[in-house]
Amino acid sequence: xxxxxxxxxxxxxxxxxxxxxxxxxxxxxxxxxxxxxxxxxxxxxxxxxxxxxxxxxxxxxxxxxxxxxxxxxxxxxxxxxxxxxxxxxxxxxxxxxxxxxxxxxxxxxxxxxxxxxxxxxxxxxxxxxxxxxxxxxxxxxxxxxxxxxxxxxxxxxxxxxxxxxxxxxxxxxxxxxxxxxxxxxxxxxxxxxxxxxxxxxxxxxxxxxxxxxxxxxxxxxxxxxxxxxxxxxxxxxxxxxxxxxxxxxxxxxxxxxxxxxxxxxx
Amino acid sequence: xxxxxxxxxxxxxxxxxxxxxxxxxxxxxxxxxxxxxxxxxxxxxxxxxxxxxxxxxxxxxxxxxxxxxxxxxxxxxxxxxxxxxxxxxxxxxxxxxxxxxxxxxxxxxxxxxxxxxxxxxxxxxxxxxxxxxxxxxxxxxxxxxxxxxxxxxxxxxxxxxxxxxxxxxxxxxxxxxxxxxxxxxxxxxxxxxxxxxxxxxxxxxxxxxxxxxxxxxxxxxxxxxxxxxxxxxxxxxxxxxxxxxxxxxxxxxxxxxxxxxxxxxx
Numbered sequence: 324x325x326x327x328x329x330x331x332x333x334x335x336x337x338x339x340x341x342x343x344x345x346x347x348x349x350x351x352x353x354x355x356x357x358x359x360x361x362x363x364x365x366x367x368x369x370x371x372x373x374x375x376x377x378x379x380x381x382x383x384x385x386x387x388x389x390x391x392x393x394x395x396x397x398x399x400x401x402x403x404x405x406x407x408x409x410x411x412x413x414x415x416x417x418x419x420x421x422x423x424x425x426x427x428x429x430x431x432x433x434x435x436x437x438x439x440x441x442x443x444x445x446x447x448x449x450x451x452x453x454x455x456x457x458x459x460x461x462x463x464x465x466x467x468x469x470x471x472x473x474x475x476x477x478x479x480x481x482x483x484x485x486x487x488x489x490x491x492x493x494x495x496x497x498x499x500x501x502x503x504x505x506x507x508x509x510x511x512x513x514x515x516x517x518x519x520x521x522x523x524x525x526x527x528x529x530x531x532x533x534x535x536x537x538x539x540x541x542x543x544x545x546x547x548x549x550x551x552x553x554x555x556x557x558x559x560x561x562x563x564x565x566x567x568x569x570x571x572x573x574x575x576x577x578x579x580x581x582x583x584x585x586x587x588x589x
Numbered sequence: 590x591x592x593x594x595x596x597x598x599x600x601x602x603x604x605x606x607x608x609x610x611x612x613x614x615x616x617x618x619x620x621x622x623x624x625x626x627x628x629x630x631x632x633x634x635x636x637x638x639x640x641x642x643x644x645x646x647x648x649x650x651x652x653x654x655x656x657x658x659x660x661x662x663x664x665x666x667x668x669x670x671x672x673x674x675x676x677x678x679x680x681x682x683x684x685x686x687x688x689x690x691x692x693x694x695x696x697x698x699x700x701x702x703x704x705x706x707x708x709x710x711x712x713x714x715x716x717x718x719x720x721x722x723x724x725x726x727x728x729x730x731x732x733x734x735x736x737x738x739x740x741x742x743x744x745x746x747x748x749x750x751x752x753x754x755x756x757x758x759x760x761x762x763x764x765x766x767x768x769x770x771x772x773x774x775x776x777x778x779x780x781x782x783x784x785x786x787x788x789x790x791x792x793x794x795x796x797x798x799x800x801x802x803x804x805x806x807x808x809x810x811x812x813x814x815x816x817x818x819x820x821x822x823x824x825x826x827x828x829x830x831x832x833x834x835x836x837x838x839x840x841x842x843x844x845x846x847x848x849x850x851x852x853x854x855x
Contacts, residue, residue, distance in 0.1 A: 341813075399820055424815070424823045443791065445798055445813045447806060452798060458791045482791070493785045496827050497778035500837075501792050502799045503814030504844045505771050510808045510851060512763040519759045525709065525724045525748070526767050527804055532711055532718060533768045534800040538793055540713055542776045547607075547711045548769030549690070554665055557690045561762050570847045571766075577843055578770045581836045585776060 329474050335359045335387055336377075337409060338396035339367035341446035342421055344374070346394065349454040349479050351375040359387050363401075388412040392475075394440060396421040403429070410434045417468055423495025426488040427462050438463030440472055441491055442480070445502045454479050460486040460494060511571055543586065550582035595740050601625040601653055602643075603675060604662035605633035607712035608687055610640070612660065615720040615745045617641035625653050629667075654678040658741075660706060662687040669695070676700045683734055689761025692754040693728050704729030706738055707757055708746070711768045720745050726752040726760060777837055809852065816848035 334355055336347050339362035351357055357375040362368035365381050372379035380386060383405060393413060395402060399422055402409075410418065410433045418430065419440040430437035439462040444452055459476035461483065463469035469485060476483040486494065509530065513523040536545040549557035558579055565572035600621055602613050605628035617623055623641040628634035631647050638645035646652060649671060661668060661675060665688055668675075676684065676699045684696065685706040696703035705728040710718055725742035727749065729735035735751060742749040752760065775796065779789040802811040815823035824845055831838035 398818070399823060424826065444795055445802065445811075447802065447811055447813065449810075450802065450806060456794045458794065482794075484791070486787070490785045490787060492826075492830065493781055494787060494791070496830055497781045497787075497792060498795055499814050499816075499827065499841075500774050500781070501778040502795050503812065503816060503848070504774050504840075505796070505799050506802070506808060506812050507816075507844055507848045507851070508766050508770050508774070509803050510812070511847075512767040513808055515759055515763045515766070519756045521752070521756060521760060521763075523808075525750070525760070526763060528722045528724065528748075529710055529764055529768050530771070530800050530803055533771050534796050536711065536713060536716065536772070537775050537796055540716060542772060542779055542789075544715075545711075545713055546769065546772050546776070547713065548765050550765075550769065550773075552664065557665055560690065560758075561765065564758065564762055570843075570850065574770075574843055574847065575765075577836075577840055578773055581777075581840065582769070582773045584836065585773070 329471065329478070330354050330356075332356070332391045332475075333358045333389065334392045334394060335361070335390035336371070336394050336396065337361045337383075337386065338394075338398075339364075339371040340396060340398075341448055342442065343394070343396035344371050345444075345446050345452055345454065346396065346421065346442060346479075347371055347375050348451075350475075353478050355475075355478075358390055361386050383408050388416075391416055393418045394421060395419065399425060406433065417463075417471065419463075419472065423460075423491050423498065426492070427464070428488070430464070436463075436465060436468055438468050438472055439488070439491065440476065441486075441494075442476075443494055443498055445498075445506075455481055458482040458484060460484050460491050462487060462491065508574075511574065515568075515571070546582065546586070548582075550579040551586055553583065595737065595744070596620050596622075598622070598657045598741075599624045599655065600658045600660060601627070601656035602637070602660050602662065603627045603649075603652065604660075604664075605630075605637040606662060606664075607714055608708065609660070609662035610637050611710075611712050611718055611720065612662065612687065612708060612745075613637055613641050614717075616741075619744050621741075621744075624656055627652050649674050654682075657682055659684045660687060661685065665691060672699065683729075683737065685729075685738065689726070689757050689764065692758070693730070694754070696730070702729075702731060702734055704734050704738055705754070705757065706742065707752075707760075708742075709760055709764055711764075711772075721747055724748040724750060726750050726757050728753060728757065774840075777840065781834075781837070812848065812852070814848075816845040817852055819849065 357377040359378045360372045368379035417436045419438045423441050441460040442457045444457045461472045623643040625644045626638045634645035683702045685704045689707050707726040708723045710723045727738045
């Protein structure tokens with residue numbers, strides 16, 4: 324499969340959320356043809372369709388049956404509910420979903436050519452990401468479809484892997500930790516600073532350095548702070564400082580204990 | 590106080606850990622004179638002294654009484670234990686500690702001129718940090734010493750603040766969350782990936798993007814993932830995936846619950 328050929332694919336998007344917007348735009352800019360965007364809400368459908376010069380529909384029954392690749396990027400619950408309608412009349416086309424958390428077997432027996440096209444990144448409105456550096460994880464029922472999806476992903480990104488559903492589910496779970504939980508921890512730090520009239524911005528060099536260290540040092544060597552030093556005096560005092568913040572206190576306790584356990588190889 | 594004058598200070602370092610090494614080197618490169626380094630272990634004392642062209646001692650009794658500024662960067666517990674010996678014979682000099690977690694009043698009644706010189710960053714061996722971007726938090730018993738310390742910090746960094754001890758303790762606590770806990774969460778993600786034969790490196794673009802978003806988006810808007818979407822199906826499944834990892838499961842549960850609480854403004 325050469326690049327000239329894969330660009331002849333006609334692609335339909337089902338879903339127009341943050342992931343779909345970033346992915347569809349990247350495909351469009353790399354010369355792929357997006358023929359249609361479906362979203363339940365007109366605003367989302369129209370907005371993404373404008374960006375990628377495609378048609379848009381808000382009625383699932385009006386989704387084209389002529390696309391060669393359908394990229395389904397709906398909320399997990401909506402996807403499962405709408406699946407019977409999604410596959411209807413798409414015989415011969417390749418259907419993929421983009422969710423890290425959904426097993427490939429969800430498609431089994433419903434259509435012939437199916438797979439997963441999972442870009443592991445955090446997508447927000449008002450922020451475009453650099454797709455070139457996003458790792459894509461590919462899985463497909465047929466070997467030739469896996470090759471096709473890998474070829475497409477390789478146009479968009481320098482980092483393309485095959486991963487089975489168990490691996491991908493665990494990638495997604497690891498991402499929940501490294502991204503969603505990390506961001507929440509920033510929220511907790513920001514709450515604390517606000518309480519003492521300190522701007523959150525002072526935290527940014529530390530946040531950046533913590534991320535940079537993950538590139539350069541083994542993570543256990545990069546670990547600093549009272550827990551890893553077994554500085555019980557500071558730990559006790561900090562728990563006390565959180566006595567009117569029970570949730571933060573609980574998070575502090577659980578994480579500090581686990582830092583110490585993990586440093587002992589437990 | 591002009592820069593020419595503050596560079597005439599003679600500075601002694603008590604402690605030669607990661608923070609002291611980074612701070613002393615930055616002072617040295619910016620033209621300050623480090624006259625002596627004390628550390629309990631010869632290797633640390635000698636290694637730092639070599640870097641900043643100073644004398645070194647391993648006996649606290651041999652610490653010079655002629656420096657004009659003493660920067661104490663010992664472990665919290667060692668500092669408190671050694672404090673009586675540290676202040677001995679240092680009358681007239683300015684003594685500061687570098688720990689975010691220690692109240693300024695620890696010096697009270699023990700010497701006349703004292704303060705705190707707290708660079709908020711994570712310091713590791715084998716990695717030099719960019720001191721210019723580190724926020725320094727200054728406190729001193731005397732107004733003129735606070736000015737002096739601010740002038741020194743301003744030579745090293747573009748980001749210098751006065752903060753009282755309560756603020757600084759909370760800065761330090763916020764840093765424990767944003768840095769130490771974040772790094773531990775990376776460790777947990779890495780553990781999970783290893784279990785499923787996946788390289789940790791695939792996580793780095795996500796880690797970087799999570800940090801970058803903290804610069805550009807309000808943190809609550811940046812929050813993504815199953816908890817903030819109230820995707821109970823995924824949350825339940827991920828908790829189940831962690832059933833043989835009780836510590837991770839507990840951390841997952843506590844953080845997911847708190848993401849939902851916090852999104853409701855609780």
